[in-house]
Amino acid sequence: MVSLSRLSNGxxxxxxxxxxxxxxxxxxxxxxxxxxxxxxxxGSHLVEHMLFRKIEGLRGSVDELVEGVGGYFxxxxxxxxxxxxxxxxxxxxxxxxxxxxxxxxxxxxxxSEFELERKIVLSEFDMNENDPDFRLVYRASMIxxxxxxxxYAVAGLRSDLNRVSRDELFRYYRRYYNPGNAVLVVxxxxxxxxxxxxxxxxxxxIEPGGESGVIKPWDDGLQGRVRVELKALSGETPRLLIxxxxxxAHDIDxxxxxxxxxxxxxxxxxxxxxxxxxxxxVVPRSSRLYRLVEEGLGDAxxxxxxxxxxxxxxxxxxxxxxxxxxxxxxxxxxxxERPSEDELGFARERIMARLVFSTDSxxxxxxxxxxxxxxxxxxxxxxxxxxDATKSDTSEYIDFVNNLLNRSISILYR
Amino acid sequence: MVANKxxxxxPVKDVAVLDIKLNLGSLQEAYPGIxxxxxxxxxxxxxxxxxxxxxxxxxxEKGFDALTLRVKARFSVxxxxxxxxxxxxxNPVIDRLSDAIREARTSISINREDTSVRSVAEALKVLFNDxxxxxxxxxxxxxxxxxxxxxxxxxxxxxxxxxxTVVAPExxxxxxxxxxxxxxxxxxxxGSGNVDVRLEGKVQASITIAYPSYGISNLEGSFRVTVMNxxxxxxxxxxxLYREVRVKxxxxxxxxxxxxxxxSSGVLIAMAGVRREVxxxxxxxxxxxxxxxxxSEEELNMAIKNRIGRIKVTAESPEGVAMLxxxxxxxxxxxxxxxxxxxxxxxxxxxxxxxxxxxxxxxxIAVVG
Numbered sequence: 001m002v003s004l005s006r007l008s009n010g011x012x013x014x015x016x017x018x019x020x021x022x023x024x025x026x027x028x029x030x031x032x033x034x035x036x037x038x039x040x041x042x043g044s045h046l047v048e049h050m051l052f053r054k055i056e057g058l059r060g061s062v063d064e065l066v067e068g069v070g071g072y073f074x075x076x077x078x079x080x081x082x083x084x085x086x087x088x089x090x091x092x093x094x095x096x097x098x099x100x101x102x103x104x105x106x107x108x109x110x111x112s113e114f115e116l117e118r119k120i121v122l123s124e125f126d127m128n129e130n131d132p133d134f135r136l137v138y139r140a141s142m143i144x145x146x147x148x149x150x151x152y153a154v155a156g157l158r159s160d161l162n163r164v165s166r167d168e169l170f171r172y173y174r175r176y177y178n179p180g181n182a183v184l185v186v187x188x189x190x191x192x193x194x195x196x197x198x199x200x201x202x203x204x205x206i207e208p209g210g211e212s213g214v215i216k217p218w219d220d221g222l223q224g225r226v227r228v229e230l231k232a233l234s235g236e237t238p239r240l241l242i243x244x245x246x247x248x249a250h251d252i253d254x255x256x257x258x259x260x261x262x263x264x265x266x267x268x269x270x271x272x273x274x275x276x277x278x279x280x281x282v283v284p285r286s287s288r289l290y291r292l293v294e295e296g297l298g299d300a301x302x303x304x305x306x307x308x309x310x311x312x313x314x315x316x317x318x319x320x321x322x323x324x325x326x327x328x329x330x331x332x333x334x335x336x337e338r339p340s341e342d343e344l345g346f347a348r349e350r351i352m353a354r355l356v357f358s359t360d361s362x363x364x365x366x367x368x369x370x371x372x373x374x375x376x377x378x379x380x381x382x383x384x385x386x387x388d389a390t391k392s393d394t395s396e397y398i399d400f401v402n403n404l405l406n407r408s409i410s411i412l413y414r
Numbered sequence: 415m416v417a418n419k420x421x422x423x424x425p426v427k428d429v430a431v432l433d434i435k436l437n438l439g440s441l442q443e444a445y446p447g448i449x450x451x452x453x454x455x456x457x458x459x460x461x462x463x464x465x466x467x468x469x470x471x472x473x474x475e476k477g478f479d480a481l482t483l484r485v486k487a488r489f490s491v492x493x494x495x496x497x498x499x500x501x502x503x504x505n506p507v508i509d510r511l512s513d514a515i516r517e518a519r520t521s522i523s524i525n526r527e528d529t530s531v532r533s534v535a536e537a538l539k540v541l542f543n544d545x546x547x548x549x550x551x552x553x554x555x556x557x558x559x560x561x562x563x564x565x566x567x568x569x570x571x572x573x574x575x576x577x578x579t580v581v582a583p584e585x586x587x588x589x590x591x592x593x594x595x596x597x598x599x600x601x602x603x604x605g606s607g608n609v610d611v612r613l614e615g616k617v618q619a620s621i622t623i624a625y626p627s628y629g630i631s632n633l634e635g636s637f638r639v640t641v642m643n644x645x646x647x648x649x650x651x652x653x654x655l656y657r658e659v660r661v662k663x664x665x666x667x668x669x670x671x672x673x674x675x676x677x678s679s680g681v682l683i684a685m686a687g688v689r690r691e692v693x694x695x696x697x698x699x700x701x702x703x704x705x706x707x708x709x710s711e712e713e714l715n716m717a718i719k720n721r722i723g724r725i726k727v728t729a730e731s732p733e734g735v736a737m738l739x740x741x742x743x744x745x746x747x748x749x750x751x752x753x754x755x756x757x758x759x760x761x762x763x764x765x766x767x768x769x770x771x772x773x774x775x776x777x778x779i780a781v782v783g
Binding site for chain 2: 019020021022024061063064067068069070071072073087088089092115116117118119120121123124126127129130131132188233234235236237267284285286287293299300319320346349350352353354356357360361362363364
C-alpha cells in the first residue's frame with residue numbers, strides 16, 4: 001500500500017513496501033524544460049549532468065558508490081521534471097538516501113568539470129541530431145510553440161548550451177533543488193517505517209528555501225494546420241511526420257481521453273513508451289495506424305507521445321510514405337472514425353493489461369507514483385486516471401479527436 | 415519436463431512472462447534474412463491480432479543465436495495466449511510475402527541509419543568473415559528479393575523451439591512445438607582490420623572496436639571476461655572507457671563496452687560516438703585504455719560486487735528474471751549457472767583479469783558516420 005508523508009522542510013515522501021530484495025529510490029524535482037528561459041534552453045539537462053560530478057560530503061562518486069554494490073543509477077531530464085534514480089539491493093538501500101540528500105544541496109559545479117560536461121551534452125545533442133526522427137520531432141516543436149518553453153524540447157538550443165555560464169546554472173540549481181520542490185519515492189523491500197526514518201535521517205536537517213518549479217499551465221503557437229517539407233539526406237528513408245497537440249496532465253479529463261485515443265489509434269505503443277517501460281514495442285497490427293501499412297501508404301508506422309504537464313505533441317511517423325497527401329488525409333480519417341463497441345472493448349482490454357504490466361516492479365511503480373504526485377498532487381491519481389480511461393464512450397472519443405484534428409503539423413521528409 | 419524448458423516461480427500474481435527462443439537467429443537461417451521477413455508475416459496473422467485483442471504484449475527480437483519472442487500476459491489468459499502463439503508460428507500469411515519483404519527492408523534501412531548499430535554491423539562483418547555471426551541480425555544488408563514462398567514454408571517446417579523460459583505464479587505453461595538443442599557452428603578464423611563508412615550529413619560518427627572472445631559454454635573464460643568487461647566499459651560511469659573518453663576528456667557522450675558470450679563464440683565490443691575531427695584521438699584513447707593491463711584489487715572488488723548485486727537488481731521485474739535465466743535452457747547451461755558465476759568471480763585475482771586483457775587479439779575497427 002502506498003503512503004504519503006511530508007517532512008517539516010517540505011519534502012514529500014512516498015513509500016510502498018513490496019516483498020522483494022530490491023529497493024528503488026527516486027527523487028523527482030519539479031524543474032525541467034518548462035522552467036527554462038532564453039539563454040539557458042537545455043540548461044536543466046546540463047544541471048542534471050553536473051549532479052553526477054563532484055558532490056561534497058559523499059564518500060565517493062555517485063557511480064562508484066552505486067555501481068560498487070551492483071546497483072543501477074540514472075538521471076532523466078524531462079519537459080517538467082528531473083529525476084534521479086538508484087535501484088539497489090535492499091541491504092544497500094540507505095546508500096540511495098545518502099546520495100540523494102547530498103545531491104540536493106552539495107553539488108560543487110567545479111568550473112573545469114562544467115566545461116567538460118558542456119562538451120558531453122553537446123555531443124549528446126550531436127547524437128540526437130544524427131537521428132532523422134529526432135530532427136523531425138524537434139522541428140515540429142518549433143512549429144508547435146512560439147515562446148513557450150516546450151519549444152526547444154528537453155535538448156534545448158545548441159547556441160544556449162554553447163554559451164550558458166557555470167554561475168547561471170549553479171544559481172538555477174540552488175533555486176530549484178530544495179526539499180519543498182522535491183518528491184522522494186521509495187518502492188521495494190524497505191519497510192515503510194524504515195523508509196520514513198531514513199528520509200528523516202538524511203533529508204530532515206536540510207533547510208527549507210529556494211523556489212517551487214510549479215508553473216501555471218499555458219500554451220501558445222499552433223493554430224490550424226501547418227505543412228512543411230524538408231530535404232532528406234542521401235540514403236535516409238523518406239518519411240512523413242504528422243503531429244497533433246494533445247492535452248497535458250494538468251487537464252485530467254483531457255489526459256483520460258488522450259489515453260483512450262492513444263490505445264485506439266496506436267494500440268498502446270506511444271503511451272507505454274512514454275510512461276514507464278521504454279519497451280521497443282511496435283504498433284500493434286490491430287491498431288488503426290497500422291491500416292496505413294495495410295493499405296500500402298507506407299512501409300512502417302510509429303507513434304511517440306509522452307505524458308507531460310502542459311499540452312504536448314502526439315506524433316505519428318510513416319516511413320517510405322508513398323503519397324503524402326493521401327497519407328495525411330487517411331490519418332485524419334482514421335483518427336476521426338467512430339469506434340465500434342468491439343474496438344472500444346479491445347482498447348479497454350489493453351489499457352487494463354498495460355496497467356498491470358506497468359506496476360509489476362519497484363522501478364515502474366516509483367516512476368508512476370512520482371509523476372502522479374508532481375502532476376496531480378496524489379501518488380495514486382495517475383493510476384486511477386488510466387483506469388478511468390476505460391470508461392470513456394464513443395461520443396466522448398469523437399468530440400475529443402475532432403478537436404485534435406483542428407491543430408496539426410505535417411512534415412514531409414524526402 | 416524437457417531440458418529446454420525452465421520455469422521460475424514469480425511473486426507477481428497477475429503476470430506471466432514467456433521467453434521463447436526459436437532456431438531462426440543469424441546462425442540458423444537457411445536463407446539469410448528469412449527471420450526478418452517471417453516476423454511481419456506472423457504479425458499479419460489473425461492469431462497475432464487476437465493476441466493483441468486479449469491484451470498480450472509481445473515483441474520479436476532477432477539475435478545471433480535465436481529469434482526470441484518475448485511475451486507478457488496476464489496470468490489468466492496465458493494458456494490461451496500460448497495456443498495463439500503456436501498457431502501464429504505455424505501459419506504465417508504467406509500470400510503477403512511481398513508486403514512482408516517491403517516491411518523487412520524498411521526496418522533494416524532504418525536500423526542502418528543509426529550510426530552506432532551500423533558500426534557494430536560493419537565491425538562484425540570484418541571480425542567474423544563468412545561465419546553467420548558476420549550478419550548483424552537487424553542491420554545486415556540482406557538481399558530479400560530471392561526469398562520465395564517455398565523458402566518460407568521450409569523455414570516453418572524446420573521451426574524448432576530452442577528454449578522456453580516461463581516466469582509465472584504457477585508452472586502450467588508449455589508450448590506444443592518441437593524442441594531442439596542449440597547446435598554450435600565453429601568459427602574457422604577471425605578477421606581484423608579497419609573499415610570507414612561515410613554517411614552524408616551525420617554530425618557524429620560511431621566507433622566500434624570488436625575483439626573475438628569466449629563463448630558462453632566456456633564458463634570460466636566467459637566469467638573472467640564478464641568481469642574484465644565490467645572494468646573496461648560495462649559498469650556505467652566508473653568503467654575505464656567512460657572515464658577516459660567521456661569524464662576526463664569530454665570527447666563523447668557515450669563510451670562503453672559490451673561482452674556478448676554467444677553459443678559459437680563471443681565478442682567484446684568497445685564503442686564511442688564522436689565528431690569526425692576527434693576520431694583518431696578517440697580511437698587512440700580507446701585502444702590505450704583497453705591495452706592497460708594493470709588491474710588493482712580495489713577495481714576488481716568493485717567489479718565483482720557490481721556483477722553480484724546486478725543479478726538481484728535485474729531480477730526486480732518478471733521480464734528481468736526471464737532475460738537473466740533464459741540463457742540456461744537455451745545453451746544447456748547448469749541449473750546453478752549463476753551460483754557458479756558468483757562463486758567463481760568471487761575468487762578472481764587481478765592477474766586473472768590482466769591475462770585476459772593481454773590475450774586480446776587484433777581487433778576489427780569500424781567507423782560509421
